[in-house]
Amino acid sequence: MNMQECKICNNNAQHHAYSTEKDSQVVDCSYCGKYYLMHLFETDIYNDKSNFYKVSSWIREQNDEFHINPEISQEVFEDKLNMRDKRIKEKFDLMMQYFSNATNRFQLDKKILVKCWMKNENEFAKLYQKAVDTILLDGPLIKMLSGFSYPIFLGLTFDGLEYIENLANPNQSSKNIFVAFNFEDNLKEVFNVHVKSAIEENGFNYVVVNQDNVEHNKSINDEIIVKLKSSRIVIADFTNHRPSVYFEAGFAMGMNIPIIWTCQEGHDQDMSFDTRQFPHIIWKDKDDLVKQVMDRIKVIL
Ligand SMILES: [Zn+2]
Numbered sequence: 635m636n637m638q639e640c641k642i643c644n645n646n647a648q649h650h651a652y653s654t655e656k657d658s659q660v661v662d663c664s665y666c667g668k669y670y671l672m673h674l675f676e677t678d679i680y681n682d683k684s685n686f687y688k689v690s691s692w693i694r695e696q697n698d699e700f701h702i703n704p705e706i707s708q709e710v711f712e713d714k715l716n717m718r719d720k721r722i723k724e725k726f727d728l729m730m731q732y733f734s735n736a737t738n739r740f741q742l743d744k745k746i747l748v749k750c751w752m753k754n755e756n757e758f759a760k761l762y763q764k765a766v767d768t769i770l771l772d773g774p775l776i777k778m779l780s781g782f783s784y785p786i787f788l789g790l791t792f793d794g795l796e797y798i799e800n801l802a803n804p805n806q807s808s809k810n811i812f813v814a815f816n817f818e819d820n821l822k823e824v825f826n827v828h829v830k831s832a833i834e835e836n837g838f839n840y841v842v843v844n845q846d847n848v849e850h851n852k853s854i855n856d857e858i859i860v861k862l863k864s865s866r867i868v869i870a871d872f873t874n875h876r877p878s879v880y881f882e883a884g885f886a887m888g889m890n891i892p893i894i895w896t897c898q899e900g901h902d903q904d905m906s907f908d909t910r911q912f913p914h915i916i917w918k919d920k921d922d923l924v925k926q927v928m929d930r931i932k933v934i935l
Contacts, residue, residue, distance in 0.1 A: 641677045642666055642706075643690045643748070658705065665748055666690040667697030672707040680715075684753070689714040691751040698749070720751045726761050727801055733771060734790060734798045744782075759783040770794035804890055808866040811931070812841045814882040815871035825871070828920045832928050841865060862886055867934055869927060872905045872914070873898040892934045894927060 640647035640663040647663035649671075658670045666689075677686070689706070692714045696702040704710065720728075728750040752758045762785050765771040773788035790798065800806060811833050815821050830840040843858045862868065862882060868891050870883040886893050895914040897905060902916055915930065917923035 640666055641671070641675070642686055642693070642711075660703075663693075665745065666693040668703040669693050669696075670703060670705040672705060675706060675708050675711065677711075685715050687748070687753055688717055688719065688751070690748050692717070694745075694748045719753075722761070725750050725752055725757070726764065729758075729761050730765065730770065730790075730794065730797060731801065733765075733787060734794075736787065755782045765794070768793075770797050802890065803892070805864060805866045808864055809837065810839045810841045810861070810865045812843075812862055812865035812868045812882070812886070813871075814842075814868065814876075814879045816874045816876040816879070817844050818874060821871070821873060824920045824923060828924050829869070829927060832924045833931075836928065836931070838866075838931075858882060859885065862891070863889065865891055867892050867894060867931060869894045869896060871896045871898075873901045875901075875904060894930050894934075896923065896927065898923075 636649055637646055638649050639645070640661060643663060643665045645663060645665040647661050647666075650660040650662070652658045652660045652670060657673045659673070660668065661671045662668045677683070680686075689711055693704055693706070696704045729746070729752075732746055732749055746752075747755065747758055750758070750761075752761070759775060762771070762775050762783070766773070766775065769791050770793050771787065771789075772791055772794075773786045775783045775785050777783050813825055813829065813833075815825050826842065833840045841861050843854065843861050845854060858878075862885055865886070868883065868886040870879050870886075870893055872879060872895070883893055883895070893912075895912050897914050897916055899916050899918050902914065905914075915923070915926045917926060
């Protein structure tokens with residue numbers, strides 16, 4: 635074992651020989667986390683290091699979220715370097731989650747940057763200040779001589795706690811239930827008549843987007859995204875699977891909107907592997923579907 639700088643973030647990192655067969659080293663970086671470094675990997679060839687933070691954040695995410703120690707070859711590095719930056723709102727949400735889990739409020743360390751995919755300390759200072767200005771966080775930002783703005787974090791405010799609650803369960807006050815299915819005649823009747831009336835009888839809005847109800851000057855995809863973003867729950871039915879149902883469910887998952895996965899009996903073997911891992915309501919007929927869906931909605935709410 636020897637202590638060297640991590641080639642990606644320049645912080646201290648333990649380097650262990652791993653195996654000659656794999657031609658790699660195990661790097662245990664105090665900032666990025668643990669990863670396998672392939673011997674042929676070089677960072678000196680890059681003049682611009684401003685995007686290295688993306689690779690550090692990606693390794694940190696692999697470690698913390700998925701318990702994976704990734705192999706970093708030149709190819710992987712290049713790939714992560716060119717991945718899209720997270721949106722400012724995504725970084726802000728990660729920062730809010732970080733603070734909501736902070737156990738020792740006075741021991742915030744630089745790791746907040748890597749965990750929240752932040753480019754540098756200036757970006758952190760901007761986001762922290764925004765959270766203070768919008769009264770989600772309590773505690774001033776102190777500018778240190780080193781240039782790093784150190785947050786004296788005192789806790790989340792009432793609005794901050796509510797913000798975290800909404801992240802876990804967005805659109806809580808919305809009455810919209812977005813329904814995605816294959817628009818063929820028999821399924822149209824099941825959903826647009828029977829499921830619709832059960833949803834409406836319970837005081838919710840039944841929301842379906844297809845070519846028939848989108849104004850001519852609007853794109854159907856834009857309309858789907860607008861409606862998904864404001865939904866409390868998404869029902870995704872995979873009977874005779876229509877590809878865009880996968881897209882709609884994936885989008886809702888990314889937004890943390892609860893999804894009710896459904897599929898008619900006999901069609902469940904045709905589903906893509908990606909969605910089969912989620913528990914589906916397998917329904918026999920319209921009455922069975924309506925009952926199971928309404929029971930599930932009550933559980934979610
Ligand atoms: Zn590192």
